[in-house]
Amino acid sequence: MDSFVAILQLFDSTIRLSAPLLLACLAGLYSERAGIFDIGLEGKMLAGAFAAGAVATWYGSASLALIAAIAISVALGLVHGFASITHRGNQIVSGVAINFIAAGTTVILGQAWFHQGGRTPSLPNTARFNAINLPGAETLREVPIIGPIYFELISGHSILVYLAFLLVPFTWWVLYRTRFGLRLRAVGENPAAVDTAGISVPWLRYRAVICCGILCGIAGAYLATAQGAGFVKDMTAGKGYIALAALIFAKWRPVQAMYACLLFGFLDALGIRLQGQSLPLIGEVPVQLMQALPYILTIVLLAGFIGKAIPPKAGGVAYVKER
Amino acid sequence: MSQPFAKLPAWADYGLLPLINLVVAFFVAGLVVLLVGENPIDAAVLMVKGAFGSGDGVGYTLYYATNFIFTGLCVAVAFHCGLFNIGGEGQAYIGGLGVAFIGLSLGDTLPWWVVFPLAIVASGIAGALWALIPAWLQARRGSHVVITTIMFNFIAASIMVYIVVQILKPMNIQSPETRVFGAGGQLPSLGWLLNSVGLNMRSAPLNLSFLISLVAAFLVWVLIWRTKLGYEIRTMGFSPKAARYAGISELRIIIITMMISGALAGMMALNPIMGAQHRLQLDFVAGAGFVGIAVALMGRSHPVGIVLAAILFGMLYQGGAEIAFDMPNISRDMIVIIQGLVILFAGALEHMFRPTLQRIFFGFSRKKNETAAPVTAGGNQ
Structure with missing residues (x-):
């Protein structure tokens, strides 16, 4: 029974750790499916987390913090759009620039405004997205097997976690069952065809970049006001890049993106769990190996051992109308 | 976009445009x-004073510039082939392992002028090998070199932590670093160079690898513009299709270019490890691999431009450290912002000011033609 609960707790932290990955990964999905590569997920998440931390400190409201995070992240997304859609700049270069701007600005402003070495003050529970106990969780707890699963695993997460997982079917629906989704996918594969049909390629791509910004903002707000209690310097710690890896892993599809994020979240949770522990047969697993595993897996995938990942055809290419 | 306007003269293209950006x-x-409540002009004055106002300021500025020359060249060589190598950070890390290997094993017995060439080769090979797999993946599997080099940065960081903490760190040291190299693993300082222009460098760590970085810049110029290989690299970067028609092997060029690029990043490790700290410290790269992106974009991928841009960023690094004393709200992270803005304006938004500038120049040249036309007409009469 103890090991059963231990495993449940492992899966529980898997869900907590995958939620920001999933949000960022879906954000990248919207953007890249429309043909705009986005290395800047990391930066947008980081800026969002800082905005959420700062606003929650000043106004003590989690929902205001969420709105601020989304606003700043969308603004950075629009910068990316301005550079790569309007001015046809290199999308990768633009994304890298956004990452640096976010990394530097959050620390400088954080230090200047809060004087705590780049972090925002620790938030009280009233200014955070707290865990929600689903109805009946306490009463069902005593029921064997199902009770603990319901109580430990499904209930007791913040609303943003549920939002992240609900966004998976929603994204699938948008992408494959709506006119907007059809056009979004088309503009990533063959923008000339979309243009010929009389639909504005730039406006469509701008909308995709805005969707990406919204989701990155939610991911940032989750880090600062749900998972943590306040912003910490460089708190995304490469999550944006792992989300990018998950996106490739999932071959740019929403449901598979969820599986990939759960896998990477599980590796993260397992790494924390195994820290300093010795396993039978293998001995102590270095933490560094667990940290590098998502990247190694992605490289192995890209090398073609798990199947070929083919990105959207027009990805990374600015659309030029007059040719 | 076809170019409806006059082509910019070289000085505007390589001087004015980067300056505007x-x-x-x-x-x-x-x-x-301004947002953090300081005066930007005061900050700029403090920064320039901190970087060039004293002998040790200049020494530090050029010391940082050495790192950025190497990483800037690394990014630029890849740019010429149409590749974006974000992996300079990881390649420099692994290059550091090469330097440490030579420094630890030979530094106690051999003189520095024997150890140094070996360390250059070792750092270059280590960096080049770390770039090999992303290069192969790009050439053979078509997986984007940007994605793979980012992944390799993280993998390199994990490997470094493991190797330094678990294997190389002596028992009696707390911080993650190796023991100090023997005398042979330490490069001579360039204090005499600054003394000759009347500056006292004091404890600034400027060392011989600065000159090596200048040699590397010259060799890159020779490679890119004066050799057959360089021509092939530029052809591949300009038009992969044309390169294929010309019978240039895509696989060969991509792998060679990325390995040269990785080797340059790896050699960056010489400066902090053999030149300054005389031991391998965990975070010796400190973002220099990423600064290289800004340096290469700023310098328009030309070695002369890169050396100038590297000195500029060296100034920002050194001056930034000085500002922090007087303006506690501005730390060295300010450089990260400037770096990002330079990448944004000189890289991603490079086309923003170009059309305007071209229009202005076109206006000038047309006016000149109009005034020139009657003269020739008069001559015919």
Whole structure:
């Protein structure tokens, strides 16, 4: 029974750790499916987390913090759009620039405004997205097997976690069952065809970049006001890049993106769990190996051992109308 | 976009345009300085004073510039082939392992002028090998070199932590670093060079690898513009299709270019490890691999431009450290913002000011033609 609960707790932290990955990964999905590569997920998440931390400190409201995070992240997304859609700049270069701007600005402003070495003050529970106990969780707890699963695993997460997982079917629906989704996918594969049909390629791509910004903002707000209690310097710690890896892993599809994020979240949770522990047969697993595993897996995938990942055809290419 | 306007003269293309981009980047950075409640002009004065106002300031500025020359060249060589190598950070890390290997094993017995060439080769090979797999994946599997080099940065960081903490760190040291190299693993300082122009460098760590970085810049110029290989690299970067028609092997060029690029990043490790700290410290790269991106974009991928841009960023690094004393709200992270803004304006938004500039130049040249036309007409009469 103890090991059963231990495993449940492992899966529980898997869900907590995958939620920001999933949000960022879906954000990248919207953007890249429309043909705009986005290395800047990391930066947008980081800026969002800082905005959420700062606003929650000043106004003590989690929902205001969420709105601020989304606003700043969308603004950075629009910068990316301005550079790569309007001015046809290199999308990768633009994304890298956004990452640096976010990394530097959050620390400088954080230090200047809060004087705590780049972090925002620790938030009280009233200014955070707290865990929600689903109805009946306490009463069902005593029921064997199902009770603990319901109580430990499904209930007791913040609303943003549920939002992240609900966004998976929603994204699938948008992408494959709506006119907007059809056009979004088309503009990533063959923008000339979309243009010929009389639909504005730039406006469509701008909308995709805005969707990406919204989701990155939610991911940032989750880090600062749900998972943590306040912003910490460089708190995304490469999550944006792992989300990018998950996106490739999932071959740019929403449901598979969820599986990939759960896998990477599980590796993260397992790494924390195994820290300093010795396993039978293998001995102590270095933490560094667990940290590098998502990247190694992605490289192995890209090398073609798990199947070929083919990105959207027009990805990374600015659309030029007059040719 | 076809070019409806006159082609820019070289001085505008390579001098004026980067300058405009830089000015805009600094203007936005100045807004951030205002936002934290300091005076941007005072900050700029402090920065220039800190970087060039004293002998040790100059020494530190050129010391940092050495790192950025190497990583800037690394990014630039890949740019010429149409590749974007974000992996300079990881390649420099692994290059550091090469330097440490030579420094630890030979530094106690051999003189520095024997150890140094070996360390150059070792760091280059280590960096080149770390770039090999992303290069192969790009050439053979078509997986984007940007994605793979980012992944390799993280993998390199994990490997470094493991190797330094678990294997190389002596038992009696707390911080993650190796023991200090023997005398042979330490490069001579360039204090005499600054003394000859009347500056006292004091404890600044400027060392011989600065000269090596200048040699590397010259060799890159020779490679790119004066050799057959360089011609093939530029052809591949300009038009992969044309390169294929010309019978240039894509696989060969991509792998060779990325390995040269990785080797340059790896050699960056010589400067902090053999030149300054005389031991391998965990975070010796400290973002220099990423600064290289800004340096290469700023310098328009030309070695001369890169050396100038590297000195500029060296100035920002050194001056940034000095500012922090007088303006506690501005730390060295300010450089990260400026770096990002330079990448944004000189890289992603490079086309923003070009059409305007071209229009202005076109206006000039047309006016000149109009005034020139009657003269020739008069001559015919």
